[in-house]
Amino acid sequence: MTTLLRIILVALTLALPGAVAPAATADVSALAPVSTSASVSAACATDPATPKRQLRAMWISSVANIDWPSRTGLSVAAQQAEFRSWLDLAVQRRMNAVVVQVRPTADAFWPSPYEPWSQWLTGTQGADPGYDPLAFMVAEAHARNLELHAWFNPYRIANHDDPTKLVASHPARQHPDWRFAYGGKLYYNPGIPEVRAFIEDAIMDAVTRYDLDGVHLDDYFYPYPVSGVSIPDSAAYSRYGGGFATVDDWRRDNVNQLVREMDQRIHGAKPWVAFGISPFGIWRNAATDPLGSRTSGLQAYDAIYADSRLWVKQGWVDYLAPQIYWHIGYSAADYEVLTAWWAEVVRGTGVQLAVGQAAYRAGASGQDAAWQDPAELSDHLMANRKYPEVVGDIFFSAKDVKADRIGSFSALASAHYTKPALLPARDTATAPAAPSITSATKGSGGVALAWQGNGATSYAVYRVDGSPPSADPCFFADARNLVGTTRKATFTDSTAGSGAYTYYVTALTRTHQEGAPSPGATVAGTGAFSVVVDNADPAFTAGSSWGTSAYSAQRHGADYRFASPVSASDPAWFRASIPTSGSYQVEVWYPADPGYNSATPYIVVAGGGNRTVTVDQRTGGGQWRSLGTFTLAAGTYNVVGVSRWTSTTGYVIADAVRITQL
Known part of the structure; x- marks a missing residue:
């Protein structure tokens, strides 16, 4: 493995986003509960980078x-x-x-x-x-x-072979026939x-x-x-x-x-x-x-x-x-x-x-x-x-x-380990009934949830963007939507941004059998600035070496752009109008493939100088992945770039970015 790749892999990081905006109360009107369990469905595409259980x-x-x-x-x-x-x-x-x-x-x-x-x-x-x-x-x-x-x-x-160093009441001193010395240590005789x-x-x-x-x-x-x-x-x-x-x-x-x-x-x-x-x-x-x-x-x-x-x-x-x-x-x-x-x-x-x-x-x-x-x-x-x-x-x-x-x-x-994971289930115990979320409130520390549940040892909390009409079983097929677990009947999602989200809670037994998800509880967005820039938008620019593909079903929008690595930057740029200077969460979307690049450099034009975050595009695709929280200046400019300058093999991909004010 090359020296550059070693440096790039050391730099890999997925920082948690910061605090969210002031309080907004959830709509906890009952969405239809899912009739199937929250276990992995064979019909759902899962990501090995975010396993449900591990x-x-x-x-x-x-x-x-x-x-x-x-x-x-x-x-x-x-x-x-x-x-x-x-x-x-x-x-x-x-x-x-x-x-x-x-x-x-x-x-x-x-x-x-x-x-x-x-x-x-x-x-x-x-x-x-x-x-x-x-x-x-x-x-x-x-x-x-x-x-x-x-x-x-x-x-x-003992890590020595002198029984007199043991406390006088030690069973190995009380029963000298139980022990032997070997290699400078004392052992009980297994025979x-x-x-x-x-x-x-x-x-x-x-x-x-x-x-x-x-x-x-x-x-x-x-x-x-x-x-x-x-x-x-x-x-x-x-x-x-x-x-x-x-x-x-x-x-x-x-x-x-x-x-x-x-x-x-x-x-x-x-x-x-x-x-x-x-x-x-x-x-x-x-x-x-x-x-x-x-x-x-x-x-x-x-x-x-x-x-x-x-x-x-x-x-x-x-x-x-x-x-x-x-x-x-x-x-x-x-x-x-x-x-x-x-x-x-x-x-x-x-x-x-x-x-x-x-x-x-x-x-x-x-x-x-x-x-x-x-x-x-x-x-x-x-x-x-x-x-x-x-x-x-x-x-x-x-x-x-x-x-x-x-x-x-x-x-x-x-x-x-970009997402939490449930522990592997250990037996065939009956899974608990679905909990019922009683409150979901957005505040300065995140989204605070409370629920009622019976017969559970612990709970898993899932979050999806927006307000879906019903809970798709594929929401729970892997851990991409899992935000945490707890043994309490409350949880605060400190990673939530300013957007609208729907939360679901499942109950687990002591040996980690998981029941069906609760009805969803939606929290409204706070109205803070958020923008998505797709590669098909006018705000995206790339040189002639960047091709266009619709090969992967994990793409954002109709297609995405790809290019071979070279010893030159030649970035594809996502341009955005940042309303005010401040902290912003930057997320990226890309399709994943084993043949794509393991260390794709993303450039964020942040206050204090450009920041580069490398992402393994072989896994973790088809979802928003956080690059971290950055201080961005106000103005319209190229905010996020995808560079071709990496010594690792495989196409680098530019598909979409999301920038959210915190």
Whole structure:
């Protein structure tokens, strides 16, 4: 990928519009409710850039204070402020879940009767932090309508091998026969039945006492191998391994029993809680096993005794998030090869597939050259679109999402997270009835909505332009009209401009089944200036190199203009008469096609100098897409241009722009 494209992708941004005009009350007279559900209709054209449902999450690691708390010994207020900031980052990046480590080293982030308080809270294992972190985390996540998946490390006791450093009451000290040292660390022995029961009990204490959305295990089962060092479990194998031909088969069965029993116990207690595991990215290599992937890396089946393929085929998990932490084209473990393999494994099983993404590699020193490309992570999600089995992604870890080195996560968000997304549905529960919007009022902070609904855990809010005579099911087929979700019966659309809009609200169950939309509620426009300039209007000008096409049904108006990229600007211009100097939202419309340009430069003639915003015209077409909010001067002039100066291949498209005063 060229240097120019890297620069362009870093610059990708879709800023939210600003405040709206003074209050205007909605017409909430009942439009006819839609009789069909708000699920995706096969008859509707959907945009893969704005999927209706997609898991978007990040891991928040507590071990060694990787993410949170940032260090031990913070005050309660400081710990809570830090955690809120992580959730706010998730919301800002349009995520809908967080995976938070609450049992990092056989300890607890809640007052557990089984294990001591975690040392990563206060610096002293067993010391009470002065509040209940898990209760706090769940409440704060749900207030933002983020799912909270509690992440447990099953077997690790300590990142050292000295049991005397554990608090005296630690179960691993009370039961020295339960543990072993290996590779400088302490582990519970997975082959001892009492250990397995104890670990399950410790996890189930959190499941039964807290309103968790998911239970999440990481990839640490048996310890990763140390060259030349054997796992010291021969005594347990002699005692419990009867009937197994090899110690390897016995070890795998020990892990399998934990996974199977956790599945049974979690869903026996709370059927709606998701059970997921993020295994190492390679199960087995095809050279070892014909069922394996075309890779040549460490094999989790053989090295850490994790038979993740079996867990899927037996339906012991609700989702897997394999850690595919390698770049596209990596010879030993190609991202695209592994994604295709995992998609095939889950196909037809009912187990959902998310991908564990290596945000920590992007732009980091010492990584392969591919990870210095700002587009690498974004390209992973583009590759995911080939496989309907991939329901989303989890990023490791929160601090790397925040760091956004080389603009990598910003590039990903601009290409894939321009709209919110509902979480993938997890079972076949009956969807709730349609809510009823009781008020919709436009004010200085946006459009404030309120509604009535019964039997719902959360709600989704949709907005369409104007006042349609009825709700087209295609309004709800993807997320292009989705403006937000909430667990409340109120919502303020702070992104609304001055135009007329119609809002719809749907209700969702705890496992994300969505009911039919409410009758629409329309808010009138405030009369502020807004103009649309189409390529067919006299206010549009373009040179002779720009062709005309009506090929795509996503076009605005009768046709659109196209041109090949060159090392010269040669822009097509949209001219407008701006009534007064001030803030304006600038939106663009274009048809999308896989053959169009991935980094089309739009030029906005703004106060303080021209601003260039690049847009991936391969996706996201057939709708208004915001370039952002700009300060425009009064007068009649060329306001928005589409430049041909880009080093990426594919036609650049000029179709229509909309300029709205804020």
